[in-house]
Amino acid sequence: MMPPTAPTRRLLTAAALLGPAAAHAQAQLPHGLYWAATLHGWMAAMLALMATVVGVVTSQQPRGRSTSFLAGMMLSWVVLRATAAPSAAGLRPLLMTLLVLNGVQYLLRQMGCKRSWIDHALLIQCLVVPASLLLTGGQVGLLGMLWHSVLSLELVAAMGWALWLRHRRRQAAPDPAHGHDFRVMACLLVPTMLALLAEVLLGAFNEPLWWQASPWLSLMLPLLMLALGLREVSEVAQARADAEKRSAAVEQRMAERIAEVERSHGQLAEQRLEQVTERERKRIAADLHDDLGAKLLTIVHTSESDRISTLAREALEEMRLSVRGLTGKPVHLIDALGDWRAEVVSRLGQANILAEWKSPAEDIEHTLQARAYVQTTRILRESVSNIIKHSGATSASIASTVQDGYFILTIQDNGQGIPRELDGRLDRGHGMASMKSRAKQMHGQCLVESGPGWGTVIRLTIPL
Incomplete structure (x- = not known):
């Protein structure tokens, strides 16, 4: 197979990055690369929309700062794709540098890993890369490819480090949630790491095969970002659902507590009323026994009429029965x-x-x-x-x-x-x-x- 000529090589480079400036050349692409270009276009549109959704949905979340790096990573790739014109070749390494900066920060900060030396190194890199390209006088060439490979390897290293941190967390605290998180992230990161490594190795050792495989291998990174965005949105939705459940549970417990307080208050009021009623019953019973009972008993013993004495005795018995009921003592x-x-x-x-x-x-x-x-x-x-x-x-x-x-x-x-x-x-x-x-x-x-x-x-x- 003959190596491509310089114009064809530029055309394939534009197809690999799939920018708007390459749209006029898609008719000249092989059938397979044409579909790769189409997929890149759809992927860019979805990533732009996903970056907006992630930024809006996670802005009020506690970890919104780490997810803002994911949105920045997505937007960097979208802009990187939009600068496929030969006149913008010098911008692509800089945009790749921003993409790597956001990607490394997102992957590590998501695990709570924040290192000042990493932050400083990434910022210095954002200055060194464009400065080194300026020294070439606009001829990116081999230096641009070298920086692209280095930045790709940095991204692979960050993905590997993030997986290693998840593995350590799973071993330190055995939790089904940690194990599930490790497996999901491994399924997302490992294929992307392999695709980036394959792209770097093919570019270094097999240039003809790189021209054919690169447009397809470069799809893995936007697919990863899209999957991570969907995962962030689903986690926010799940967190909101859990918060609503907790809120409902708190409201239910509050309602139960209020009902319990009301019952206690009602029981206390009933007890107080019963105490007052009991005291009044005893007072009435004592008055009946001491006053009316004494008078009836006098009639029973002093009356000369048997009928009156009998009626007084019956009244006395009835009164004693009523007094017994008023005292409230069980029998x-x-x-x-x-x-x-x-x-x-x-x-x-x-x-x-x-x-x-x-x-x-x-x-x-x-x-x-x-x-x-x-x-x-x-x-x-x-x-x-x-x-x-x-x-x-x-x-x-x-x-x-x-x-x-x-x-x-x-x-x-x-x-x-x-x-x-x-x-x-x-x-x-x-x-x-x-x-x-x-x-x-x-x-x-x-x-x-x-x-x-x-x-x-x-x-x-x-x-x-």
């Missing part, structure tokens, strides 16, 4: 059953009604709240009063049991039942509505079953 269920049994059997016996009391078979360790004890006592008293006054019964049975957290009290008589005149409304007479209301206040229920001739069954169910 052991077994004690309550004993009190109820003594009262019911005594009252029914006085009315010549046979009373059968059935207590739970097992030992009972439950307690009743004071209000539940009072309400249950009143329901039981009302039921017994109905048996004595209205049923005409000769016997009655009272059974109690504890089942699934509920206390069940069943009162049954063999009387005449509730008359039909009530039209099926069992809560219209004999205090039934009052008993059901009291059961509802305890979050329970009071069921009544009755019919003429077969007595009445009252079943009270309340939660323990």
Whole structure:
């Protein structure tokens, strides 16, 4: 294969750099190099757009300074491509110097590696390269190729150093994120390093092959920059998504904390209200016991009328029951059953009604709240009063049991039942509505079953 002539060589050089000044010559290029020139043109447009996006997106980020070097690297390559005209041959080494300066700074500062001697050396290089080219009188020639090779090797060294730093970080702190970052950067940097080395070696030892391969090998560097730009943008997007998640989590924790404070405040207010209510209940109970109780007890012992004495005794018992409910002291269920049994059997016996009391078979360790004890006592008293006054019964049975957290009290008589005149409304007479209301206040229920001739069954169910 004959080496290219000087005009062809200049044409191929322009095709390799793919600048606008070479557009008129693309029709004379071989088919493969024509497509390389087209790809370079598209790559330049994408890099210009990517440099703008990277600069805007990462400007407010903590590491925005390091990514600004990536944007500078992209713009340097775009301008380098735009200076492919022979009259601008002296600018290309200078632009390559700026490209290397931005590339080295980006690769190292991305890893937190900042060396003052590197900064000074890169700045001095930006002065030495154009000064040395000026000494040639505008004839770039061999010196330009030499500087291009040196700058390419500097870029390769920076890429290798960046990979080595990532490898050390992965070994020092085993972290899946560090391992993933090393693998991604290795996939991006190693092919570019090989392409730059191959371009330098072919230019030094096999010039004909360099003319054919250089336009394709030089595509690896802009492809790398484009991939790095996409990676920076995706990391910014991921960081923003993570920040939004953290913000949402903080808002949720704040809402939970506020709800917790509100609950605590509500509980504290309820406790204070309960304390005030409890003190007032005790004061009222003490007044009833000391004043009204004493007067009723005096009537019981001094009245000459048996009826008045009986009514005073009943009022005294009712008052004592109310006082017990006001004090708020829980009552052991077994004690309550004993009190109820003594009262019911005594009252029914006085009315010549046979009373059968059935207590739970097992030992009972439950307690009743004071209000539940009072309400249950009143329901039981009302039921017994109905048996004595209205049923005409000769016997009655009272059974109690504890089942699934509920206390069940069943009162049954063999009387005449509730008359039909009530039209099926069992809560219209004999205090039934009052008993059901009291059961509802305890979050329970009071069921009544009755019919003429077969007595009445009252079943009270309340939660323990």
